[in-house]
Amino acid sequence: MHFNVIKLLFCGTTPLRNSQVLQVTRKDTSVVYKPNFRISCRLQYISKHSDNMVRLWCFLLASLSAVSAQFVPPYTEECRTGMYPPKGPTSKGAVTWYTIDLDLPPSERWKQIITDKKAELATMIQAIRDLANAFVPSGKLIDLVDKDLPFIVSTLPYPFNEEIKGIAAVSGVPLGEVVLFNIFYEVFTVCTSLVAEDSNGNLIHGRNLDFGLFMGWDIKNRSWLITEKLKPLVVSVDFQRGNKTVFKSTNFAGYVGMLTGMKPNAFTLTMNERFSLDGGYIGIVEWILGKRDGMWMSFLTRSVLENATSYEEAKVRLAQTKLLAPAYFILGGNQTGQGCVITRSRVLSLDVWEIDLKQGRWYVLETNYDHWDDPLFLDDRRTPAMKCMNQTMQSNISRKTVYDVLSTKPVLNKLTTYTTLMEVSIGKLESYIRDCPNPCMPW
Template structure:
């Protein structure tokens, strides 16, 4: 099964190999859903955002589906739960665009997933995520963003959520975070790749909407010093034309636990 990939770094801030750091925006969950994402406009040009949205839709959604689906999307939008509906309406307002297009944009990943299930001849690359531990117990956590949309390269952003005037942190420790991420109901299947600050604190959580399908932790005592997650359940073989898992495993095994660090992790995730 194909799911979205979400990488979470809990309590550990690591430098990344880049020429510049992405901008940071503070999002208050106390704000009205239609207003809370306004800070994005301070760091991104509206015209560029509109261009990015149009490119993703044009390369993901067949034109005939796009046109025929708009009336249906507008009907479905009325049944979307809060706060999602309000946030989508707000983003559409900021972009000055079509509300239906913003709704469709939120389903772009699911549409591409349907394509994968129906035809393995056109497998999207999307993301590869890795959590690994070196011999000294340091946990490294990385992900590449290999979406087939070059326009997205300049749209990476750090988001800091606030509630009641404080950063939004509820988990007491790594294990508590894993349990919360595993059990809280969500609207679609996803892979959470989670890294902590202590030895052994790394896991891939494969989620269904109502709970965990699988929790795959680091297991260094038995050779499991790293975990690689692409867009397919790790216990199943990937599609024949998707070699990302194989390439990452090969690179990490060649590097070895003795030599894993930020630089070698970067090389492994970009091979």
């Protein structure tokens, strides 16, 4: 019988001799967490996974201080079929469309969206405040955010800095908290993305956007607090210049970067987080301290969507631009064979994994682990997703069947906020708010 064991000795402000031990064991397919804790002081581990993965998950488990110990079964199921058009308990409806006029001054571009979503944005920001105050009950953490984070805005590239200022002005949310809201997506996005080529050479791009990992577990409703607060903020946006579409995106109101987007008839693009010790936290700290030679991940994706004119140009920019955080860029084009996963460190491209029909690879699929490594056993969305893609077969691939794949647990999970389907050749981007009825994996 095989066990993976991770031990964290933690003490808060007490000496280690008074420390407690958290042990995470894997026996067959069951996982048990015990007990709750706050601050990790020292780390020991026994695992077959890389140091980086173990350290990452130890950090993430440390964020579970507000979550009761619980048994986490492997909530998987047979590949779903007939889920499209979206209906039933897993769909909460289509995402509302807005238009943003890029000819307007940046501070005015988001005015209509923020006016419509003002109450929802305030509710979400309050949930973040409550989480912060749970860790630092004095309220000093939020005071620090309100006092010190606004200075970052002036260091951000134009037009993003002015757009953030405009969002704060319209929403009434303190500028520092709007900055924090935007920073979150550099380090907390856990997703599934794929690009597939059908038998006629058309490219289909699909993604589940999973967000809110370990950010407040609601025991009663079995859901993530921040994930649920984000769902009402999801919007689809047609970015126009001169009354003509430049690109389309599905986004969160109040967030100026891009995680999911399409340049009609040219390319589609999604971004997934890549876990690494040299991760987004380090890049953000370096930026605050004055080292600003890297680009914010979501600002790069927006810049590429707005300015790149072809799949090849987008691929070069995504592969070569220095970043604040490591990432996976999943890119689809408008010609046969144009689909790839770009695996990025903060400094360079580590790999470009492309569709290759000669090798029988008619799709590429990425979650949050390097495709040449096994995913962590606690978070294997890749295996069921690939199983369903292979079962579907290239001859049957379409937006409908991709939606089926993305609706299969645990690809669909408690973190999933929305599903997007894109077909570049017809300029189609459609997004749907999701829900994962119990039983369902937390991630």
